[in-house]
Amino acid sequence: MGMTMAEKVLARASGRPVVVPGEFVTANIDILMGHDRSFYSGYVEMVKCGYERVWDPEKIVVATDHSVPAADIAFADRHRKIREWVKQQGIKSFYDVGEGICHQVLPEKGHALPGSLIVGGDSHTTTYGALGAAGTGIGNSEVTYVMAKGSLWFMVPETIRFILKGTLPQGTSGKDIILNIAGRYTVEVAQYRSAEFAGPAAGALSIGQRMTISNMGVEIGAKFALFEADEKTIAYLKERTHQTVNPFGPDPDARYVQVYELDVSSLEPQIACPHNIDNVKPVSQIGDVPVQQAFLGSCTNGREEDLEQAAAILKGKKVHPGTRLLVIAASHEVYTHLAKSGVVQTLLEAGAMICPSSCGPCAGTKMGVIGPGETAISTTNRNFKGRMGSPEGFVYLASPATVAASAIEGKIADPRKYLR
């Protein structure tokens, strides 16, 4: 009987020839990811539970990315301890402050392989689905459990499929696809399910664009958000891992509980309006919305092509005097490319603030918190009330191109007029 991608991964990881939705399995974990919140808490508890050694240091990836550089003494001390612990445990895949956001460095350094099962102490672990890796978020206690034992219970989810057809129009990107899906089908469409993204328009997306979509898979409820691993995946991973990488996808006779078809040819730039991710409108219906802060970055849209798209719009222009533009590339590697290609120069000349690779203002605790009555337009992934700071603030989510155009005009703007 044919299996979907999630079924195949959980079957292999639990040592069964076949699994079906609804079954409970105990699966061996291929990679555990933790950051300066979840790895820290997870490790402390592991030791308290009486375990001195992690189950397999080669299967653990740690990135300090939430407080970068350390925002207070507590985090500074936490980072110091993390450095000691990874050394003691022999965890070599340790990416210290400034290297980048966990969900960027993990794939960049070749740790997300097609068909693998990855759990991370962060909800956007679904990002690795862009490479055909079944990644999903877990909480601190489960991080502790996996760190000690290397396995975890899973319920095999049902799978839904989004078949993407057509060609993305100029000025639109992967972010607009996932916002459109959220708006059209709501934030519960993939609740407790695995979502597969397939079809010609999915295959046409770069790995970076796929990562944007998989990243926000969790926002529509998905346990896993998977693209088939194809020649693009193999090319991406070629320089980044010694492991053999093969194509990976569902069986031709896999069963889906629901299949959705989308033609991306008629997409407009999309905006998720306060205070819900599925409160989505096309940019033409937004009206006059002044913005005081524009943010380009995050694990959702902090990659080279995201910032290149923004720079193409900002080139030769200036950020509106009433708007602050913050830029955070998702990793040191991305910044290196952007510096060489002149993108950093373009952004600086436009008046952007360039900040260290980290989560930044996404979760509202640092580096660009908004105040009461302020409006931000951002390439991040959540816009709940208070997400970026004041509960009396407003967060709109959009693509890098839309954020760049909005930074120029000081209000939410259609990027397409800058691309003609």
Next chain:
Amino acid sequence: MGMIVTGKVWKFGDSIPTDFIAPGFALALPWEERRKHILHVHKTFAQQCQPGDVIVAGSNFGCGSSREEAPADLRQLGIGCVVAESFARTFFRNCVAIGLPVMSCKGVSGMFKEGDRLELDFENAQVRNLTTGQELKGPPLAPDLVNIIRRGGILELLKSEKQGMR
């Protein structure tokens, strides 16, 4: 630990994110300060919640960030169980992981008003409104998950596995 939970109901709507349960700005605050911000979207919950009270919610409860502080802070407040139309999966997993009884049940939100008394027979997946007499059966949890909750969470399981007990 008892698998029958009873308590006074606090009601919440759809898509309550973990950002509302354990707001980012409050995470670093000491408990006495942090507790004032829990589910601040409800005007009186944080101030008036008593140990033993329970939560009944709409769909997609606990969406957003996977922060375990969300169910952990509810438990520290003394919340006895959370029952909802549906849950975001990481919140659901985290409830199991910390041993907080949790159940999804279609129709449960419409069956309770705030202030009603709820009884959850966790092992049999049965929820009763003691004020009105209505009851509903939900999908039973897998025995392994019931076991984790009964022990008080996955860390308790981990400790017992270290000692060679299961």
